[in-house]
Amino acid sequence: MIVRQRETITAKVLLILLMLITVLPFVSLFVTALHPSGTYPQGISWPSQPQWSNFADAFTAANMLQLLKSSSLIVLGVVPASVVFGTMAGFAFGHLRVKGHRWLFLLFVLGLTLPFEGILTPLYFQVRDMGLLNTRWAIILPLIGLFMPFAVLWMRAHFVNVPEELSEAARVDGASTWQLFWHVHVPIARPALSSLGILLFLWTWNQFLLAIVLVDDPGKRTMAGALGSFQGQFGTNIPLLCAGSLLIMAPTLIVFLIFQRQFVTALLAGSVKG
């Protein structure tokens, strides 16, 4: 019993330590953001006069409203389309078992490990030839394509486990495949769908590489892409940079804290399947 108690205490100490390591960087960022703009503060030190106005300054400097709008537009362009395509293709793979699905499936599995940088160069020239460079479409269209392997495999994993009898019953009732899909399978896939949506939202919002390569104007980028250029612009003004970073992180943090349970489930399951 004593052994067990000692183990419990060690475990608690470890967990708290780990949480500290996770949270301290954020704390440092926050207190630094309160220092007078342009100074070089120490790692963690409470300023004599907290400059809350830094956040307002950063809000204007980073053009936050424009960024929020831009990122939201990109998310709206990417997520619904990816979810719909992914679901349909996943249904075809997992349930209908369309001819040749094994080969296509392998193609998607390979796509899952693909580092974005590997296709970056051809992608750039292709987007340029399509005349989409520096538009939001330059981020939206490739992202839909790049998310396909994950979306398809995710939904396939769901549909594979749906009992065959369900479809047979619906067919006996005279449902077409189209009806079968929308009225029978999509409703029961809702948990899988919402997790997929959460993950894709996060990955789109945080997408950096495509944003800096394909779009020059920070106002048309994703949040993460804009953060990169914000750093380039205000990199030497540490308090302002910290305030700006916090602001840019805020939307995802707030959404995360509201939907934390769904997020954690989705992310854990997401990495297992990914």
Next chain:
Amino acid sequence: MYAIFVLRPMIVSVQYSFYKWNGIGASTWVGFDNYLRVFTDPDLLGPIGNAFKLIVFFSFVPVVLGLAIAATTRQIAESRLASVARTVLFLPQVIPLVAAGIIWTWLLSSTGLVNQVMDAVGLNSLTRAWLGDFSTALPAVGVIGAWVLLGLCTLLLLAGISHIDPALYEAARLDGAGPWREFLSITLPSLRQEIGVCVTVTVIAALASFDIVYISTQGGPGNSSMVPGLEIYYQAFTERQVGAASALGVVLMLLVLLVVLPIQWVTKERD
């Protein structure tokens, strides 16, 4: 009619993947020399070596630490503290990697928190601008990656541990097994799949790292923390060496496959 609606998105996605391969096909048109360059030019070969060094930080550290933490915290996995931890440890996963890069650039700077702590414990002789030093830039980048991935690995492994039948542990205790023995004969084998997932995810993150390096060091000082992803970016958009960039891209994709497939095979096989 339904087939059209199912096949269409499939073709669209296949079409997308075709575009990827097409673009790479175009690089062969430049010739084989690019590949030769990738394997002989130190500017291109160096980053690949760095990527492998990053695996130590991105994969090895989080997985080993994660295992240790998950194994010790197994008994309190249901407690309130653990559920708070679940939320907190996910924070690095939710913020953009760019933000992680910015935060740590600040922490690792000469007046940052890391040096402040080292001063406080009397290690002031070692303090430096970690990301600006030839010998520490790459490990410093590695530390950032480890911070981002440690929470994820810990939680994945903890989730895996909670699926292990507690009776196994009870039996081991009755047989007089110590914590270490318990870990080796029960925890480790049962977690094979979760460990495989952690290693796969983190290895890909290491080999394909871009955001963090771009923000924190830009590959410098010199080329000391250059990684393939960033080198591709520079080759293609600064040096205008599209061929070399694409060749490096192909090599990177193959590398990821070469590294990931055996991991998958080993961890799935004995399931």
